[in-house]
Amino acid sequence: MQLADDKKIRLMYRVEPGCLGPQGADHIEDFCRYANKHIKSPYYGQFLFLPRFDKQKDERQYSVKNRNLSRVQAKAYLNHFEIDIDTFEEQLDELLTKAIDLYFKR
Numbered sequence: 001m002q003l004a005d006d007k008k009i010r011l012m013y014r015v016e017p018g019c020l021g022p023q024g025a026d027h028i029e030d031f032c033r034y035a036n037k038h039i040k041s042p043y044y045g046q047f048l049f050l051p052r053f054d055k056q057k058d059e060r061q062y063s064v065k066n067r068n069l070s071r072v073q074a075k076a077y078l079n080h081f082e083i084d085i086d087t088f089e090e091q092l093d094e095l096l097t098k099a100i101d102l103y104f105k106r
Contacts, residue, residue, distance in 0.1 A: 001043055009045045009069070009077050012061040013092070014052030020100060027103075035099050044081050047092075060089070 017024035020031055028051040035049040052059060062074035069077065075085040 003044050005046070006065055008041075008064070009074065010048065010063045011045060011092075012048045012050060012063070013096070014050050014057060014059050014061075015096070016052045016059070019096075020103075031100070031103050034103050035096065038102070039095050039099055044078075044083075049096075 015028065015032060015035070017028040020027045032049045032051055036047070039047055039049070041047045062069040062071070062077075064077065071085070078085050078088055
């Protein structure tokens, strides 16, 4: 199934340096580039991984057409594709964990 880019839900995922261990701050920017290249987005969305240096910014930010969505709005959007937002986020967290392991094994 194809979906125009402007109709896709975009998830900006801010990754905390601590996820990469004690030296995470030294690796976080390179890891985010790695994750953006190697973690494939689903047909209905786009992932963007960025370092989370500012704890006041949300870890996850959903948007469509450059318009930020609340969690309720993101849930409704994903429900259109019969996708549960909690399951979606859990699966993405698992992909991120695998990407971290692969990043350090290179």
